[in-house]
Amino acid sequence: MIKKFIDEESGKIVEKSVMNAITIDCVIFGFDNGSLEVLLIEHAEGISKGKWGLPGGWIKKEESIDNAAYRLLRELTGIKDLYLEQLRAFGEPSRFPLDRVITIGYYALIKKDMFNIKAGFTASDAKWYGLNEVENLIYDHNKILEYSLIRLRSKVKRAPIGFNLLPEKFTLLQLMQLYEEILGVQLDKPNFRRKILKMKLLVVLEEKQTNVSHRAAKLYMFDKERYEMLTNKGFIFEV
Amino acid sequence: MIKKFIDEESGKIVEKSVMNAITIDCVIFGFDNGSLEVLLIEHAEGISKGKWGLPGGWIKKEESIDNAAYRLLRELTGIKDLYLEQLRAFGEPSRFPLDRVITIGYYALIKKDMFNIKAGFTASDAKWYGLNEVENLIYDHNKILEYSLIRLRSKVKRAPIGFNLLPEKFTLLQLMQLYEEILGVQLDKPNFRRKILKMKLLVVLEEKQTNVSHRAAKLYMFDKERYEMLTNKGFIFEV
DNA sequence: GCAAAAGTGTTTTGATTACACCCATGG
DNA sequence: CCATGGGTGTAATCAAAACACTTTTGC
Numbered sequence: 001m002i003k004k005f006i007d008e009e010s011g012k013i014v015e016k017s018v019m020n021a022i023t024i025d026c027v028i029f030g031f032d033n034g035s036l037e038v039l040l041i042e043h044a045e046g047i048s049k050g051k052w053g054l055p056g057g058w059i060k061k062e063e064s065i066d067n068a069a070y071r072l073l074r075e076l077t078g079i080k081d082l083y084l085e086q087l088r089a090f091g092e093p094s095r096f097p098l099d100r101v102i103t104i105g106y107y108a109l110i111k112k113d114m115f116n117i118k119a120g121f122t123a124s125d126a127k128w129y130g131l132n133e134v135e136n137l138i139y140d141h142n143k144i145l146e147y148s149l150i151r152l153r154s155k156v157k158r159a160p161i162g163f164n165l166l167p168e169k170f171t172l173l174q175l176m177q178l179y180e181e182i183l184g185v186q187l188d189k190p191n192f193r194r195k196i197l198k199m200k201l202l203v204v205l206e207e208k209q210t211n212v213s214h215r216a217a218k219l220y221m222f223d224k225e226r227y228e229m230l231t232n233k234g235f236i237f238e239v
Numbered sequence: 240m241i242k243k244f245i246d247e248e249s250g251k252i253v254e255k256s257v258m259n260a261i262t263i264d265c266v267i268f269g270f271d272n273g274s275l276e277v278l279l280i281e282h283a284e285g286i287s288k289g290k291w292g293l294p295g296g297w298i299k300k301e302e303s304i305d306n307a308a309y310r311l312l313r314e315l316t317g318i319k320d321l322y323l324e325q326l327r328a329f330g331e332p333s334r335f336p337l338d339r340v341i342t343i344g345y346y347a348l349i350k351k352d353m354f355n356i357k358a359g360f361t362a363s364d365a366k367w368y369g370l371n372e373v374e375n376l377i378y379d380h381n382k383i384l385e386y387s388l389i390r391l392r393s394k395v396k397r398a399p400i401g402f403n404l405l406p407e408k409f410t411l412l413q414l415m416q417l418y419e420e421i422l423g424v425q426l427d428k429p430n431f432r433r434k435i436l437k438m439k440l441l442v443v444l445e446e447k448q449t450n451v452s453h454r455a456a457k458l459y460m461f462d463k464e465r466y467e468m469l470t471n472k473g474f475i476f477e478v
Numbered sequence: 479g480c481a482a483a484a485g486t487g488t489t490t491t492g493a494t495t496a497c498a499c500c501c502a503t504g505g
Numbered sequence: 506c507c508a509t510g511g512g513t514g515t516a517a518t519c520a521a522a523a524c525a526c527t528t529t530t531g532c
Contacts, residue, residue: 019260020259021258021259021261022260022261022341059330059341064330064331065330065341087327088327089304089325089328089343091298091303091305091343093302093303100258102304104330172485173484188521188523188524189483189484189485190485190523191521191522193484193485194486195520195521209484212482212483212530213530213531213532214481214482214529214530214531215483215485215528215529215530215531216484216530217483217484218484218485427494427496428511428512429497429514430494430495432513434494448511451503451504451510452503452505452509452510453502453503453504454502454503454509454510454512455502455503455510455511456511456512457511
């Protein structure tokens, strides 16, 4: 099967051979005003025209599935620095009405402040949805979204991937609210502070919040090197 | 693409249409004499003839990928009652030398005492290997096996799937050795007892061990109903 | 000074760990 | 009677949870 692509270097339209009957669909998470959101696409072509669904696409013959997912996200958001992880394959025979198509689900975490949507030629419109605003999506995309949430909740307890949803510099309250939102729990501020600081994954900055009508909070950054060091030693992260 | 299958009801050979360029590969774990083992297949056809690899096969057009994995396991082992879980899709372009083929990895846990190998027509021989005995497998099967181990280790801490590797009736020491083997750690017997019993997932039986040259241990069974009840309430299992 | 969030301190509770020790059984 | 694993008890340590309290800032 042959599909058209925009070449990333030259910008020209090129034709490429893609895998048959296998696609990629991606749940993109963002975090804004204390709420977790997903990026959905209004499909512009085919039988699903006008309906909303997860962004997705085809796998080129010569690219790995991880690279295909990266490419699709770049095409849509322009972001190169994001967290990406495969969920699993979804392969009910009835999931795609016209033909037997298996899809490989991914989820991505992006810093929303780095982001602007580049609507591609298979997406007429893209929009952020709060998790409770999401209604009926095309095919089995609700199921993929549901599964991605389970996975995100479980993963966020074991590795500090939450930082990928926050801006470079953030306050401890922002971080706590992120965890509260993802895990759907209420956390105790003093206890959260102590716990997260004890992990030594954060670097305190000189900077503080500005223009807030209360005591300004210190800003922190995630210390990736320290994290790598700790994970290599078999470190476990739990909030 | 058309492949030959043995119809499970009539026993006759039938031709079925299968998915192109997508396969299933399965890591089958068993537990014997305190050691974790995997079932490997000596491939009898194609370019991988004579080499060992994971059991796998094609996905029929009309069956779901989970069902395809179940069917393959039934064809190979005859066992209907086993634990099966998808790992993820493996899709490096170079993983299969002749063509671009994406595979969906699964892992299964079986009770070895229920089991006898039914060598199918795509497998000339099947053999259990201890984890350290496994050498170079075909394609990316070492990678799939490695990943399945990571997954098994992580899963076994959060859900009592280990029982699927033990006989119906077992002693606490057997169970502890299973955890020690899977997790690669030494556990303290008294502490393990208390912890596992406090979870209330085990039923004590009247029976005891026989013919042992030490005090006979009580036999236990896993209480599946109790487990379902606890999981529904958001129960977490950690050893 | 008041509201609102930042940030510190302290007590209680419960789980984890480490290890000493007694029990039952076959050879 | 001794080796082997079955099984119980307990003290020490550590993390989690609950919550009272002080600090800083804008209005």
